[in-house]
Amino acid sequence: MLRLFFRVFTSILSERNLKAAAVHRSFCSAASLPASVCSGFAVKTLMEPKLYRPPPEVRGMTSLDKEAFTQTITVPALRVPTGVLNKVVKSLRKATIQRPGVPRVVQDKEESSDFRLVLLDPHRVSSPSFFSEAEAEALRSFSVAEELQYYELRLTYHNLKSEEVLEAVLPQGQDVTSGFSRVGHIAHMNLRDHQLPYKNLIGQVIMDKNPGVTCVVNKTNIIDSTYRNFKMEVMAGEENMVAKVKENGVTYEFDFSRVYWNPRLSTEHQRVVQLVKRGDTVFDVFAGVGPFAIPAARSGANVLANDLNPESHRWLQHNCKLNKVEKKVRTFNLDGRAFIQGPVKQELPVLLKGKPSVHVVMNLPALALEFLDAFRGLLHQETSCDENLPTVHCYGFSKDDQPETDVVERASRSLGFPLKDQCSVHFVRNVAPNKDMMCVSFTIPKEVLFSADYEQTEPSVEPAPKRQKCEDSTDST
Numbered sequence: 001m002l003r004l005f006f007r008v009f010t011s012i013l014s015e016r017n018l019k020a021a022a023v024h025r026s027f028c029s030a031a032s033l034p035a036s037v038c039s040g041f042a043v044k045t046l047m048e049p050k051l052y053r054p055p056p057e058v059r060g061m062t063s064l065d066k067e068a069f070t071q072t073i074t075v076p077a078l079r080v081p082t083g084v085l086n087k088v089v090k091s092l093r094k095a096t097i098q099r100p101g102v103p104r105v106v107q108d109k110e111e112s113s114d115f116r117l118v119l120l121d122p123h124r125v126s127s128p129s130f131f132s133e134a135e136a137e138a139l140r141s142f143s144v145a146e147e148l149q150y151y152e153l154r155l156t157y158h159n160l161k162s163e164e165v166l167e168a169v170l171p172q173g174q175d176v177t178s179g180f181s182r183v184g185h186i187a188h189m190n191l192r193d194h195q196l197p198y199k200n201l202i203g204q205v206i207m208d209k210n211p212g213v214t215c216v217v218n219k220t221n222i223i224d225s226t227y228r229n230f231k232m233e234v235m236a237g238e239e240n241m242v243a244k245v246k247e248n249g250v251t252y253e254f255d256f257s258r259v260y261w262n263p264r265l266s267t268e269h270q271r272v273v274q275l276v277k278r279g280d281t282v283f284d285v286f287a288g289v290g291p292f293a294i295p296a297a298r299s300g301a302n303v304l305a306n307d308l309n310p311e312s313h314r315w316l317q318h319n320c321k322l323n324k325v326e327k328k329v330r331t332f333n334l335d336g337r338a339f340i341q342g343p344v345k346q347e348l349p350v351l352l353k354g355k356p357s358v359h360v361v362m363n364l365p366a367l368a369l370e371f372l373d374a375f376r377g378l379l380h381q382e383t384s385c386d387e388n389l390p391t392v393h394c395y396g397f398s399k400d401d402q403p404e405t406d407v408v409e410r411a412s413r414s415l416g417f418p419l420k421d422q423c424s425v426h427f428v429r430n431v432a433p434n435k436d437m438m439c440v441s442f443t444i445p446k447e448v449l450f451s452a453d454y455e456q457t458e459p460s461v462e463p464a465p466k467r468q469k470c471e472d473s474t475d476s477t
């Protein structure tokens with residue numbers, strides 16, 4: 001099997017040859033000639049600092065030709081008796097070759113059953129003097145000759161890491177980013193302009209090198225949709241956008257191209273859900289496909305979850321069923337303001353008289369702080385009380401030098417009530433250079449909730465929210 005995969009030739013060169021090769025390479029570099037220009041030595045790659053670099057002909061390739069990455073390189077090896085093979089490999093762990101799909105032990109040239117070749121890292125070992133004291137001692141104790149053998153290794157596309165492939169293909173000197181986020185079987189990337197001509201190749205490489213990824217998409221930088229989903233284009237693989245993911249032990253399914261999902265929010269979802277106790281009520285104003293609502297319901301809370309995007313609402317319902325909490329979650333497809341002034345307003349009076357806590361989660365960081373005015377005078381027809389007032393967790397982006405102060409001031413303005421010293425602020429994450437996502441948590445003051453003197457923006461009859469652009473270039477919050 002191994003012999004099929006690697007066409008292996010061993011050439012036993014003497015250490016003298018190796019030294020000669022080293023001399024040869026230093027001659028080439030002193031003369032500023034590429035090693036390939038100097039003829040007469042087959043081991044030129046052995047001494048290259050980046051030995052695994054693919055052949056230069058692949059530069060500029062836009063359609064992936066895997067064969068073009070194949071090359072034969074010469075690597076050092078030790079001839080080891082099979083009886084001590086495992087012990088030697090263990091002792092030389094740091095000196096052996098480490099490449100995806102490349103075995104550390106191969107048959108030697110004579111195919112003797114008594115010996116094998118242990119392949120060494122050519123960047124680390126170019127002569128026996130490169131073995132550490134402990135390695136040399138181990139070799140002596142197992143009676144293994146330190147004499148280096150040379151093994152011609154057929155290195156293919158499959159033995160390269162994705163960065164190595166992309167670095168070799170994309171224009172030299174330009175940024176090669178092979179980073180992506182993963183949502184189920186989908187890898188999503190933010191390609192730069194210079195990478196666009198290579199998008200199909202990049203997609204294919206990401207798919208090849210990441211087991212389980214069967215679809216690679218490119219997201220445009222700008223979220224210009226109300227529903228916080230990105231425009232995306234399939235770069236490689238299947239067109240199937242229905243992803244299945246697990247977050248904090250809960251399974252979600254959704255069409256990634258039509259709803260919002262951000263794998264980087266799992267810690268935040270967990271943090272907030274941990275505040276919710278059995279019997280509490282949670283109003284999730286911008287629920288998405290349910291990453292606050294469903295775990296809260298699983299912890300025994302009664303949940304009212306809302307999203308304006310009909311697709312999110314559909315997947316939210318689907319996920320409630322999938323996680324068997326459909327009896328604990330009532331779902332709504334309303335504008336957030338209409339949700340607050342409708343179902344929230346209706347439920348609150350009874351809940352305020354009870355003992356279990358009431359939470360309102362508002363995760364639409366680009367806009368949620370502005371929605372807080374919907375609480376002004378929400379219960380003005382009710383008798384004021386200060387028992388069991390709801391706790392709000394409201395998210396906001398801030399580009400301010402003092403994001404905590406900034407989000408508290410904006411929340412206060414929206415509520416018409418100073419929250420300073422009456423709230424806590426949690427830094428969620430940095431979403432772009434100089435842009436933080438924050439969460440302000442506070443109890444809605446009774447002065448706000450029961451105020452008779454309030455100015456509210458009426459919910460629109462047709463849910464037609466403002467379209468807005470968000471220059472969140474790094475991810476999809």
Ligand SMILES: C[S@@+](CC[C@H](N)C(=O)[O-])C[C@H]1O[C@@H](n2cnc3c(N)ncnc32)[C@H](O)[C@@H]1O
Pocket residue numbers: 226227228259260261262265285286287288289290291292306307308309312334335336337363364365465477
């Ligand atoms: C940032 S996502 C958060 C989703 C989910 N809570 C999460 O943590 O993943 C915001 C959600 O708000 C929804 N949305 C946007 N504008 C809305 C509005 N005016 N009223 C209600 N939902 C809205 C979007 O469809 C999106 O699902």
